[in-house]
Amino acid sequence: MSLSDEKSLTFLLADDHSLIRQGLLFVIEDISTDSNIFQASTLQQVLEVVKTKEIDIAIIDAHFPDGNSLSILPEIRSLKPEIKILIFTGIDETTQALKYINAGANGFLSKMSEEDEIENALKNMMQFGEYLSPVTQRLLLSSLRNPNMANPISRLTERELQIAKLYTEGFGNLEIANQLDVKQNTISTVKKRIFEKLEIDNIVELIQLMNANK
Template sequence: MNQSDNKTTRFLLADDHSLIRQGITFLLEDFKIEHELFHASNLQQLLDSVKLNPIDIAIIDAHFPDGNSLSILAELKKMRPEMKILIFTGIDENIYSLRYLNAGADGFLSKMNEEEEIERAIRKMLDSGEYISSVTQALLKSSMKNPNLINPLSSLTERELQIAEMYAEGLGNLEIAGKLDVKQNTVSTIKRRIFDKLEIENLVELIELIKNNQ
């Protein structure tokens, strides 16, 4: 995606914090390129905007009040195959960047970066349609030797994975507790730990992850 043809670049800024969107807006204004901005503060607005508008580059947070963007990346790409997606988030790049790239993102940028790196990342998205940081490059090299790095389920313990699979089969807390001969509140605690590790909010997202990674 080269910006030299003077066409208007359509950006979607998707983040539930308006200050983040405002900061990127100021940065884009400094680029002196023809651009149009669309905003979204939750997953539903994000999906609606992509469906209705020919977005060129979507800058998307990982986490929203109504869920995690990891679960909808495939759907976004299906709607707009040419659209480039930059994940711009505060979650740990070492743990999560490969998961997002594997799910369809074209770049992963930590909000912990200095402004210069954020600018460089957006310019790379404009020029080549992708941004791979030095951290993620190292992870990509490691993943060639260890493919499990791109599978989010690999972060779960054997017991956590067992319980996650039971949830995916449609079992509830009481049934799982009975099958494993543990207390129901133990199952609830492990469920919360699974959700925290996988950065998900609900069972629908868990089922989707298990379906896509096994």
């Protein structure tokens, strides 16, 4: 049974750009005239709506002024496991989609998509509770053959994982070097290698990725 067979659907449109939310609203209203729609422009607002409203489908951007939505997906899953989540974002699907799927999203859609694909994605979310583009489908198939793709943390060596965990606990290069009795520049080198393997740019992204793949 599809989601839309049961009742009118309630959407959460979460993006810090009002034009994106408005565009999604128009598409949803074209597909379904009987929908309730809430909006959010920060991660904090997303969590507030999820906690206080009965949301069926949440369409969420990847990046907000107050952080990356990757960090709240496990919390949404814990609070309301029945919510279907579509990540709608401008970040690169080929390198990022599996991170979000693995963290609890039911679909991933690029903002670069044509209007008909966006409409198709929303229809799939409404009917089946998920949307996997051809790109993401290929990534998932590849991840079955190579589990390291689905959980990027598993790419790290035991030593790299140990150091990554220390970073997430708030320790800096010098503190980690002292704890492990190695030179500070050794830790800096390992940090650079961790970032390259995980395709991230900073400690905040590392913390989010570690939390999402516990």
